[in-house]
Amino acid sequence: MERFTQMSTPHPKDYIGKKDFAEPLKLTDNQIFFEGVSIQNLAETLGTRIYVLSLDQLKRNAQRLQEAFKNYPSFKPCYALAANHLPQVAQTLVDQKFGIEVVNIYELRYTLTQLKNVPYIICNGASKSWSSKRQDKNLIQTVISLQKERNITLNFNSIEEIKYTKNLCQKQNTELEAGISLNLTHHIQNYEKPSGAARFGIPPEQLPQVIKLLKNSKIKITTLQSHIGTQITQLQKLVQNAQLLSQYATQITKELGTAIENLNLGGGIAVNYYKAENHPLNPNYTIEEYAQKTTQQIIKIHQESNANPFTIIIETGRWLTANTMILLIKATEISQPPQQYPWIVTDGSALTDTNDAVWIAQHFEIINATKPTQKPTQYYNIAGITCDTNDTFAWSKNNTGPRKLPKTQPGDILIVLDVGAYQLALRNNFNLLPKAPIYTPEGKPINEPNMEISSF
Numbered sequence: 001m002e003r004f005t006q007m008s009t010p011h012p013k014d015y016i017g018k019k020d021f022a023e024p025l026k027l028t029d030n031q032i033f034f035e036g037v038s039i040q041n042l043a044e045t046l047g048t049r050i051y052v053l054s055l056d057q058l059k060r061n062a063q064r065l066q067e068a069f070k071n072y073p074s075f076k077p078c079y080a081l082a083a084n085h086l087p088q089v090a091q092t093l094v095d096q097k098f099g100i101e102v103v104n105i106y107e108l109r110y111t112l113t114q115l116k117n118v119p120y121i122i123c124n125g126a127s128k129s130w131s132s133k134r135q136d137k138n139l140i141q142t143v144i145s146l147q148k149e150r151n152i153t154l155n156f157n158s159i160e161e162i163k164y165t166k167n168l169c170q171k172q173n174t175e176l177e178a179g180i181s182l183n184l185t186h187h188i189q190n191y192e193k194p195s196g197a198a199r200f201g202i203p204p205e206q207l208p209q210v211i212k213l214l215k216n217s218k219i220k221i222t223t224l225q226s227h228i229g230t231q232i233t234q235l236q237k238l239v240q241n242a243q244l245l246s247q248y249a250t251q252i253t254k255e256l257g258t259a260i261e262n263l264n265l266g267g268g269i270a271v272n273y274y275k276a277e278n279h280p281l282n283p284n285y286t287i288e289e290y291a292q293k294t295t296q297q298i299i300k301i302h303q304e305s306n307a308n309p310f311t312i313i314i315e316t317g318r319w320l321t322a323n324t325m326i327l328l329i330k331a332t333e334i335s336q337p338p339q340q341y342p343w344i345v346t347d348g349s350a351l352t353d354t355n356d357a358v359w360i361a362q363h364f365e366i367i368n369a370t371k372p373t374q375k376p377t378q379y380y381n382i383a384g385i386t387c388d389t390n391d392t393f394a395w396s397k398n399n400t401g402p403r404k405l406p407k408t409q410p411g412d413i414l415i416v417l418d419v420g421a422y423q424l425a426l427r428n429n430f431n432l433l434p435k436a437p438i439y440t441p442e443g444k445p446i447n448e449p450n451m452e453i454s455s456f
């Protein structure tokens with residue numbers, strides 16, 4: 001049976017420029033442009049194995065997301081910093097009034113030192129009471145010490161964290177407003193089981209114990225959060241997450257006697273990595289449908305309960321950033337082993353430049369930018385430059401390949417789409433490859449700050 005990749009190989013002209021598919025690209029006169037700049041020119045002037053980042057696309061995404069929720073009375077969007085830590089990316093979103101979501105003390109320090117005027121910070125993640133010798137304060141201690149001067153909060157990931165924080169607040173005679181991360185994955189219909197996401201958050205079955213611990217403590221719970229995973233392609237799962245979260249919020253409000261004010265729906269909004277309309281591995285919804293269906297569900301439950309409307313928080317990473325970056329690489333060799341698709345060998349490395357292509361067989365669309373109007377006629381596997389056999393952008397052994405492209409020759413420029421989410425942080429120096437540089441479409445280098453921030 002043919003796999004999804006082979007079922008549908010759209011021609012770039014069918015999706016270039018289309019919202020949700022390849023919005024920042026344009027095809028004219030046999031050339032592809034990224035934010036109005038010719039790919040061919042970029043490759044000639046800056047070389048290949050480069051990332052190009054569009055902050056304009058990021059702003060368009062941010063505005064579209066806010067627009068999608070504009071009819072809901074209280075909405076607080078947050079950016080999941082893990083998706084793309086470049087300060088230029090995070091600051092652009094902060095300037096568009098996004099808060100920042102962090103998952104450990106390092107991301108928190110980064111947020112505090114590299115970003116300006118962050119409206120609010122949400123601290124998630126496991127092991128928040130952990131501290132290493134190099135740190136003077138762990139994440140929970142840091143949030144407690146900053147809560148008066150900054151709009152900062154945390155969501156408890158475990159009973160252990162609640163116990164630890166309760167003791168700390170008692171000792172310091174301090175109050176703390178916080179949230180609970182619920183683990184709803186086992187309650188979502190058709191959720192993959194057993195799921196890796198099942199270790200994050202507190203299962204609802206433990207709520208009686210949580211309520212007992214929190215009653216009459218110095219901790220006031222005002223938020224309920226649930227993140228059921230990333231790239232969730234079925235809208236029904238995200239809607240069910242919102243529904244369960246509102247139901248538990250109503251229940252906890254009654255049992256604790258203080259109101260849950262915020263529902264944090266987590267991340268998970270998925271992107272169209274495949275460029276065919278209605279591809280079975282793409283999300284079955286748009287951002288507008290996500291906003292409409294989740295808010296509808298929350299409003300419905302809120303109306304039944306007669307309480308104040310919840311503030312909706314989301315922590316989005318992938319959807320905001322994936323389509324903001326492309327990777328330009330060059331075909332360097334074509335190899336034709338017997339009884340296999342021919343291999344295009346490139347000067348890039350999937351193992352480091354698009355690590356998820358190797359790590360989780362993530363499909364990233366690839367276009368031959370030298371022949372953008374020619375019909376895709378030939379299936380290829382596409383490889384990176386390193387000595388590891390798994391260094392492949394597209395390989396027929398899984399859903400990443402093979403790829404149908406026009407007849408491709410050494411020297412042809414290839415564009416790898418949608419690499420803006422999670423790929424930068426997963427780079428490494430395998431084979432001593434330097435990390436690929438990042439440029440703006442105008443050719444200005446984007447430098448990264450030193451990650452080893454020791455104190456603030």
Ligand SMILES: Cc1ncc(COP(=O)(O)O)c(C=O)c1O
Pocket residue numbers: 080082083101103124125227229230231266267268269315316317318319
């Ligand atoms: C707790 C939490 N919130 C939000 C996100 C962002 O998810 P996404 O990139 O799917 O929007 C993640 C990343 O997986 C996460 O772990």
